[in-house]
Amino acid sequence: MYNRMHIIAASLAIIPAFASAQEVQTVKIGFSSPLTGPQASAGKDNQGGLQMAVERLNTQGLVIGGKKIKFEIVAEDDQADPKSGVGVAQKLVDQGVKAIVGPYNSGVTIPASRVYNDAGIVTATVASNPKITQQGFATLYRVAASDSQLGGKMALYAAKELKIKTVSVIDDRTAYGQGLAEEFIKIAQANGIKIVSKDFTNDKATDFTAILTSIKGKKPQAVFIGGYAPQGGPIKRQMKQLGIDALLMGGDGICSPEMGRLGGDAIGESVYCTQGGTILEKAKEGKAFADDYQKKFGRPAEVYAVSFYDGMMVIAQAMKAANSVEPKVYGPALAKIKYKGVAGQYEFDDKHDLKQSPVTIFRFKDGVPVALTSY
Structure with missing residues (x-):
């Protein structure tokens, strides 16, 4: 009798612990x-990458802090606008998110990151302007290459491999475009390239006839754009219409099929761009990711889907390591993380930039960027 009662009591004693382990905690990810707007294609690409990560994590039955974790995305449209981005940041903070994956644009990230940092929320951004991590925010991490890597490597490739001697530069005056152009110019000039003109536009413009007519008279071998595909596509199309026989080069902002959709048959093998990370197709995980993305969304992964995917996975890894979903607890674990993602190795320096961020050079073929080499 004693033994039987003892067994029942022991069984009852473990029920609360078991129940606790099965309790589900919903963790909101901003x-x-x-x-x-013009950059919606990039935003939807990003959202798809994050969605894939969250769905995958939710099938793993993660138990953190004694509770089964279910991640839930709270998605907001920041319209690539700094003011809207700050409003979105406050909205996400008010909704109690435990992490932010984004923003995409440097111009949005710089002011919004202060809101997130003041609230103590970990932010994993792909935005590339060097000033972002120079703010010294403890909760802010960059999970992709910076402008110094993206613009600098394009300049090196232009000088060393393409033997370019003269370049005209156009930037869209966003924090991203300006930062990218500045880094390109700095490394280009250090490697013997002459910058024959500098022109400015904005990220809403679609007619570049006046700028390009001026550039035509300078006869550059290449035009470098610090900006995004909604400007890059029309610029190349209008270059063709004006008979400007020059290469078009840019960073990750133009490194997407959106260029082909907007530039038509002008987007050919005379367009080059850079993107952070190694060549996806060469890595087993990269090819699997690309195939899964295509299958799920019926469109190819573009520039940053993989970084938003990896960014979420890195955050989840830090939460597991710290056994907590609270940013003040798992944030320090993120600073020390060593994680092999789809796009590369994630390990942060003291500024929370990636210690290693290889850059891949792409050349367009039939309207889509095709990887040439990691540089």
Whole structure:
């Protein structure tokens, strides 16, 4: 009798612990990117990458802090606009998110990151302007290459491999475009390239006839754009219409099929761009990711889907390591993380930039960027 009662009591004693382990905690993950406007294609690409990561994590039955974790995305459209981005940041903070994956644009990230940092929320951004991590925010991490890597490597490739001697530069005056152009110019000039003109536009413009007519008279071998595909596509199309026989080069902002959709048959093998990370197709995980993305969304992964995917995975890894979903607890674990993602190795320096961020050079073929080499 004693033994039987003892067994029942022991069984009852473990029920609360078991129940606790099965208790589900919903953990909100904030997402900030442009989902409307000219850059909506990039924003939806980003959202797809994050969605794939969350769905995968939710099938793993993660138990953190004694509770089964279910991640839930709270997506907001920041319209690629700094003011909207700050409003989105406050909205996500008020909704109690435990992490932010995004923003996409440097111009949005710089002011919004202060809101997130003041609230103590970990932010994993792909935005590339060097000033972002120079702010010294404890909760802010860059999970992709910076402008110094993206613009600098394009300049090196232009000088060393393409033997370019003269370049005209156009930048869209966004924090991203300006930062990228500045880094390109700095490394280009250090490697013997002459910058024959500098022109400015904005990220809403679609007619570049006046700028390009001026550039035509300078006869550059290449035009470098610090900006995004909604400007890059029309610029190349209008270069063709004006008979400007020059290469078009840029960073990750133009490194997407959106260029082909907007530039038509002008987007050919005379367009080059850079993107952070190694060549996806060469890595087993990269090819699997690309195939899964295509299958799920019926479109190819573009520039940053993989970084938003990896960014979420890195955050989840830090939460597991710290056994907590609270940013003040898992944030320090993120600073020390060593994680092999789809796009590369994630390990942060003291500024929370990636210690290693290889850059891949792409050349367009039939309207889409095709990887040439990691540089």
